[in-house]
Structures are given as C-alpha cells and as structure tokens.
Amino acid sequence: MTEDQVFILAILAAAAAMFLWGRWRHDMVALAALLAGVVAGVVPAADAFAGFAHPAVITVACVLVLSHGLQASGVIDILTERVLPEAAGPTLAIAAVTGLAAILSAFMNNVGALALLMPVALQMAARQNLPPGKVLMPLAFGSILGGMTTLIGTPPNLIVSSFRSGLGNASFSMFDFTPVGLAVAAAGLGFVALVGWRLVPARKGAGAEEFDTGAYLTEARVSDKAKAVGMTLREIERVLDEADAQIVGLVRREFRVTAPNPARKVQAGDILIIEAEPKALAAVLSTLNLTLEEAVTDQKGETEKAEGAAEAAALPEDILLREIAVLPNSVLAGRSASDIRLRSTYGINLLAISRQGQRSIARLRTMPIQPGDVLLMQGTPDAIADFAAQCGGVPLAERSLRLPDSRQAFIAAAIMLASVGSAAVGLLPAAISFAGGVLASMAFRTVSPRRVYDAVDWPVIVLLGALIPVAEAMATTGTADLIARLLLDGVARGHAIVALGLILVVTMTLSDFMNNAATAAVMCPIAIGTANSMGASADPFLMAVAVGASCAFLTPIGHQNNTLILGPGGFRFGDYWKLGLPLEVIVVAVALPMLLLVWPL
Template sequence: MTFGQTSILVILAATMALFLWGRWRHDVVAVAALLAAVAAGLVAPDAAFTGLGHPAVVTVACVLVLSAVLQSSGAVDWLVSVAVPRRTGPSLTIAALAGLCALLSAFMNNVGALALLMPAAMPVATRLKLPPGRVLMPLAFGSILGGMTTLIGTPPNLIVSSFRGQAGGPDHFAMFDFTPVGLAVALAGLLFITLAWRLVPARKVGDAEGFAAGAYITEARVPEGAKAAGMTLRAIEAALEDSDAQVIGLLRDERRIAAPHLSREVKAGDILVIEAEPEALAGALAELGLKLEEDVRDAGAEATEDREGPMAALQSGEVVLGEYVVRPRAEISGLSASGIRLRHQYGINLLALSRRGVRTTGRLNTMALREGDMLLLQGTPEPLADFAHRFGLVPLAARALRLPDARRAAIAGGVMLAAIAGAGFGLVPAAIAFAGAVLAVVLLGQMPARRIYDAVDWSVVVLLAALIPVAEAMASTGAADLVAQALLAPVAGFGATGALVLVLVVTMTLSDFMNNAGTSAVMCPVAIGLAGQLGVAADPFLMAVAIGASCAFLTPIGHQNNTLILGPGGFRFGDYWRLGLPLEAVVVAVAVPALLVFWPL
C-alpha cells in the first residue's frame, strides 16, 4: 500500500472508532478527520472547506428550514388530528401513526416529524392500554423507513447522490430515483411493524398519559419543624413506601453522601435526593413536610430578584409542570440549569431529571444535560414553550392543537411542492430548487430571516461538509479499491448479486453503531470500487448504500430518532434488536430483489 492509502485508512479507522466511542460529538470528530487528511497531504488546503458549498450540504440546510416553516404553519398539526384514528384497535392505530410519520419524513426532517407525533402518540398508548414504548418504537422506525423514499428524505440519500458522478454516469440522482426501491422497502417494513409491534419489550414506565419515563431524581430540603427532621433514613423510607419513592442520597453542608446508612438521622437543612414517579412526588413531599429545593431557592430569591423579571412571572402566573425530552444535538446538550441561569433568566425551575433509567450522582442544578434526558420543568406555559423550542426540547404530553392559518399553510405547502416539482422533474438542481424555496418563504413573510439560522442543525451541516472531502480522498488514493478487493474475497462465488448483498448488510451494520451520514460517506467509494472490480453498473451498489445507511434499527445510537425515544419508552440498549433485527431481515429480503429489478446490474 502507498503512504496515501495507509494514511486515509488509518484516519477512517480512527474516525469510525471515535464515532462508536461516542465521547465527542460527531461533527467534532468529522472536522478532526478532515484536518488530519489535510495534514497528511490527502486533501489540498484550499479544497478542505469546499464541502460547505457542496449541493448536498446546501440541500440539507434548506430542507431543515422548510421543515420548520411547515411545522410553524400548523398544517402538520391539522394533518395529525385528521389522520390519527380515534376508535381503532392497536394494530391499525400503530400502522396509521407509523405510516403518517413515514409520509412526513419523506419530505421533511425525520427528527422533526417524530417530535411532532410523539405528543400525539402518548394519548393513543393510554387509550389502548399499551406501554408507551410499544407505540414509540414503531413510530421511530416508521420515520426512518419514510426517509429513504426521496432524495431529500434523509442526508445519506443526498450524500449517495453526490458520489454518483465518480462512477462515470450522471452527476446526481433525481428527486424520485430513490422511490421505487425505497417505497417497496418502506411499505414492507410498515406492514411488518403493523403485524409484529408486540415484539417491542413491554417496559412499564409509569402513567403514559403523563408520559412519565420511569423514576425521576429530585432534591427536597428538610425545613425547620418538618416531620422528617430527627427521623432516621430507615423511618423516612418506611413513610415513603406508600408513595413508591425512595431516598437514594443525602446532601449536608454541600457535601454529598451517595449511599447513606439507614440509621443516619436527618437534620433540618439537609437535602434528600429522592427517586420517585412524577405523580408520586407531591405525596412523598407532603408526607414528610419536605420542600422542593427549587422552591426553597425561589423563596430566597424574592428579596434579590427584580420583581418585573422572569422570576416575577413564575411567582404570579399560572404555574404548570411539563415533561420534556432533550433532542439529539439539542442546544441545551452539555449545559446545566445553573449554567444557563434557567430559573433567573427564563423563570423556569428544573424539578427532576430521568436519564435512561440510570441514577444520577451529581447535583441536579449543575448536572450537564444529555440528549435523551427526561426533564420535569416548572413554569408558566408560554415561557416553557418558548424555552423548549429554543433549546431543542420535545414536549412529552399532548399539546393544544395549533389551528393552522389557512393562508400560511397554503403558502408554505405550495412553496414546498413547487421546490419538489422543480427538482423532481429536473427543471433545476435540487440545491437551487430548495434554496429558492427558502428565499420565497422569507420574501412571502412565512419566516423571519433571522430565524432561518436557528432552523438549521449546524452540526449536521458541519458533519457532511467535513466528511465529503475525506471520502473523496479515499477514492482518489485508491484506498476504496483496496477495500473493495478485500470485500470481494468472501463473496467471489456469488458474483455481483452476492457483492450487492454484502454492501447492503455491511452498510446496515455500520449504521447501527455510527452516524448514518458518516456511514454513507465511507461506503460510497467502496461501493463504486466494488462495481468497478466486477465490471457492473455502480448505481445498484450506491442504492444499496442508501438503503443500508437508513436502516439503523438495532441500537439506540444508530439513528437520532432511536435516541429520542430511549427515555420516554423506558428502553434499555438491548431492547431495539427484538423488533429491529427481523425488520432488517425484511429490508434485505425486499431490497435486494427490488434493486435487481429497478437498477439492473
């Protein structure tokens, strides 16, 4: 192997290892890989950031903006209210929800589609007397299946399209080139989910109507004269038994005692760390005369805070509790309640936190929040809604329906359809069509120009822009051909069809454990190399990469939507494969014949 081939393979191996480790954000890892490729002389310095202007990256950013416009118009809420059945059995209801999510995901960001439908799904779980996870996992899998059906449905499709020109054919795939195979796979997958949703583990996570996701961890202070003062922890736990709550820690003089002995006596001023369901918190506190630590802080803040600020609104307005889950790549990820001055800046209290069923050990107010965390927030309705929108929180309860403005909905829908038609009929390139659509919604007053940048998930943009030059270096150095030769050995006796199956399965496997955009960027040069070694068309192999990169059903880390339902569904890491593994088998069984029919070798 040459120096260039060795270098790019080492960089890609390290990049994949860091993706799997998950310690650093995917966009940070991608930028590190790009800079390493530049340092090794594999990417020219003046070409390092050309990915920022790549048509695939521009299209992704524009589609994210248009998705936000569709959501804010209220049209999607109306569609949900019409399409979700109210008096059918579980199988038909789950099929309708998953099908609607798949339809939305074909033309808008699939994380946004799932976030819109999650609050609507929970009353359905309550009505059907099902654990929330048995509705949420089909919903998440439906959103993933829908994304593979169009060019704009998911970033991997755009990346695959951008590599087509390297195979010697047309420069890009058209809007609906993915539809024949993608739709066949999506319909088969949705049918399987409708029949097999009972394979989802029935995790009991509390009352689905409140969207509780297991026990929350909260802090309660023992005030002077409280019943708990002077009691032992053993006596307190006995008193809390009826409330299904327990003490898991004690804070005294800012010192945390993580596993206090049951004979320890509780004193006034101590803070008890209590694990309880949200519905049981009030009973647990009242039983022992305890006060939420946030309420104690609020009382002390009255003398020092401006009574016209957010704190005044919290103390005088209609105070409500809301449960939220932190979206993948949310702005609040890595921040703490105290770090963003949640109470003083926004008039909101963080009362409790649930993290994937794992007990937390840090102070609630200073703990760095992570994607998938469930938060119990207290505040007035409007600040809560604004805060959730700004920082990327998904409300976990049925929201009041936003009645769509007919004019706004018509304009937003018309602009989106015009962009899809322009790209679909080949009138203009996809990037130009959707950039023009973004300009149109701004000029027509559908979205303020300043909000465009808030609607873009910049971590996705940076990830794609950084990985595209790295993947191109893999092809230019010949490393992709070396990997293709190595992959051909085990399927030599099965010919091109065997190689096609191998590409599909390898891509699916990688996508279950690393970012799907990264997977497609790595596998596209390999797929093109395999086609070249076999002397067949590259298009079916690229389509196999597109299908495989979208089908991450085995783990909660393979796709953002799998992460989003982890906490609310009460799932464990190993719960996904029970429905996901047979679903991936269905995908392979349907995708391979469809590829051979619609994209002959």
C-alpha cells in the same frame, strides 16, 4: 499498499472509533478527520472546504428550513387531526401514526417529523392502555423507513446522489429512490404495525408520575438569627449541595417566586421551598439555622412522587410540571442546569432527570444532560415552552392545534410542493429548487428571516461538508478499490449478487453504530470500487448504500430518532434489537431482489 492509503485508512479507522466512542460530537470528529487528511497530504489544502459548497450540503440545509416552515405554520397539526383515528384498536392506531410519520419523513427532516408526532403517540398510548414505548419505537422506525423513499428524505440519499454525479452521470432524481425505498418501507411498516410493536419491551415511560424524586418539598422559614440572612440563594445552595438538596421556590411577604434568581439575597421572614432527601433534611435545616415552617409531604416519611409533591406544595395554578425530551444535537447536550442558568435565564426549575429508565435528582444542577434524557421541569407553561423551543427539547404533553394563520399554512405547503415538483421534473437542480423555496419562505414569512438559521442543524451540515473531501480522498488514493478487492476476493468470490448483499449488510451494520451520513460517505467509494472491480453498474451498489445507511434499528445511537425516544420510552440500550433485528432481516430480504429488479447489474 501505498503511504497515502495507509494514512487515509488510519484516519478513517480513528474517525470510526471516535464516532463509536461518542465523547466528541459527530461534527467535531468529521472536522478532525478532514484536518488530519490535509496534514497527511491525502486531501489537498485548496479543496479542504469544497465540501461545504457541495449541492448535497446546500440541499440538506434548505430542506431543514422548509421543514421548519411546515411545523411552524401548523400544516402538520392539520394532517395529524384529520388523518389519525380517534377510536381504533392498537394495531390500526400504530399503523396510522407510523404511516403518517413515514409520509412526512419522505419530504421533511426525520427528527422534526418524529418530534411533532411524539406527543400524539404518547396520548395514543395512554388511550390504548399501552406502555409508551410500544408506540414510540414503531413511530421512530416508521419515520426512518419513510426517509429512504425520496432524494430529500434523508442526508444519505443526497450523499449517494452526489457520488453518482461524480462518476460523470446525472445525479439521482427526486423519486429514483422510490421503487426500492417504497417497497422496503411498505414491508417494514406492515411488519411493525401487525407484529413488530408486540416485540417492543414493555417499559415504563418517563411521565411525571413516574419520577420518584425520593425527596421532601419543605417550607423552611428564615428567622432573624438564621445564618442564611443576607446570603444569596447561590451561596445557600452551595451549602445545600452537600446534602443533595436544592431550593425550588421562595415566599416573601406572601408573594411566591418559583425558580428564584440565584443572585437574590435572603431576608429575615423569607420562606425557602427546599427539596431534600428525608435523611438529609434535618442537617439542611440545622446548618443554616432554619425553622421548619410546614412539611409539605407526608409526615410518615413516605417518599412522594414528584407530581404529588408539587400538588401538595400548593403551587399557583399557572405553575405546572412538564416533561421535556432532549433532542439530538440540542444545545443542552453536555451541559448542566447550572451551565445554562435555568432559573435566572428561564425562570424554571429542574426537578428530576430520566435516563434509560433510571431516574434521579442527585446533583441535578451539575449533572450533564444527554440527548434522549427526559427532564422534569417546573414553571409556567410559557416559560417551559420557551425553554423547549430555544434549547432543543420536545414537550411530552398533548398539543393543541397550532394554526396561527391558515393562509400561512397553505403557503408553506405550496412552497414545499413547488420545490419538490421543480426538482422532480428536472426543471431545476435540487439545490437550486430548494434554495428558491427557502427564499420564498422568508419572503412570505412562513419562516421568519430572523429564525431561518436557527432551523438548520449545523452539526449535520459541518459533518457533511467535512466528510465529503475525506470520502473523495478514498477514491483518489485508490483505497476504496483496495477495500473492494479485499471484500470481493475474501467473501463475494466474484459473485456480483453476493457482493451487492455484502455492501448492503456492511452499510446497515455500520449505520447501527455511526451517524448515517458518515456511513454513506465512507461506503459510497467502496461501493463504486466494488462495482468497477466486477465490471458492473455502480447504481445498484450506490442504492444498496442508500438503503443500508437509512436502516439503523439495532441501537439507540444509530439514528437520532432512536436516541430521541430513549428516555420517553424508558428504554435501555439492549431493547432496540428485539424489534430492530427482524426488521433489518426484512429490509435485506425485500431490498436485495428489488435492487436487482429496478437497478440491474
């Protein structure tokens, strides 16, 4: 083993450990791996950022923008209204929603497709009297399965295609992935709809009625001699922190302010709406010399649900409670309510957080928010909607049809179809075709030019751009061939079919714990090295990587969609394998013979 091979293996091992640890975001890990490769001399400094100009990276960014155009124009809402059955049993309803998710994911961002259909799925679960997770997990898995059917369906397919072009061959075309991917997706969707949804653990979701705040909402009047007079709300909340209490509203001269600005000074005669644990309520009032105006909740001391407490607080009609699911890569991740200044910036309150089925209000202002959390927000509909759109959250409520302009919806659909068509028939390379689609979207205003860059998932772009040179270093240093020989000699023992199955299973296993794009970038050089060592075509091995990287069903961290349903479904880490494991067995059973049939060794 050469020195360069030792360096690149050490870098990849450290990167894999960091991906699994999850403390750093995946784009940070990828960038650190790239810089380490440059310092170690295995990645030429002149080529360090060449990955950002790679066609696969450009295509991913453009597809994200076009997906945003489909969402904003109302195209998806029309499909949802016309395709999903209003009255059907659970099997047919789940089959319909997962099938639609798979179709959408073949041509748009998987996370975007899931986010659009989640409110519909929750409404469907309520109508069928099912726990929300029974619909959400099939929906998430269906969107993942659909992504493997086309070139643009998921970033791993684009990465695999780019490695094929690096061999001197043409890149995979738009529908080269379809024969194998469609067979696997059809088998997986059939299993999920007929049998699989019954295997999903029945957990309570994080609806507002399920948030047990364990707290009183109490009105406390500020008397003339109260210590609170002249203090800002921020100063008062520092005192309330000791009792895990918070101010959720203020009444001044009969005018009620929800989520008052922390810089506002308290005056005599003001009424503070305080949320506090029952045991701590007396201490809160005495510390600030506040007078109990009127207990908002049950005087018997019974803990009230957040929804009931809010109703009892006699909030204005335009103030409501709404649950927001935090998207992967949301700007909220790792930040607290205090960090993002919820009240002063958005005019809303954070009342509770649900995380993996555990609900809490303790230290909400300083609790770091995580992807998959469900936030119970209080505020006006417009304020909550603006917050969700700007910060990367999905409102978990029934959506009305969003069709601001039927002409725009038609144009957005036509642009996507034209982009896909020109790439599919080879009229233009995929990156050029979709870049043209983005330009058309901006020209016809289906995507606002001001918001076009907001539609791009930049952490994914950085991940791809940084890892492509590192993955190429595996090939140039001979590390990929070394790993391939070890796999062949130790496990496959010269059998090509066994080697192909091994590549598929190893890729699937890594994808359950690592970002799928990172998994594809690491496994492609190994797949090519394995094929070269056996004197076989690289195509079936690359396709095995594409399928394996897209099939992360065992954990909530393997795919962004799995993370997104964690809170709304009330799931725990170990709930995924109960449906995911048999689904992955089906994937291997269908994919392996299809790979051999469509892409002969």
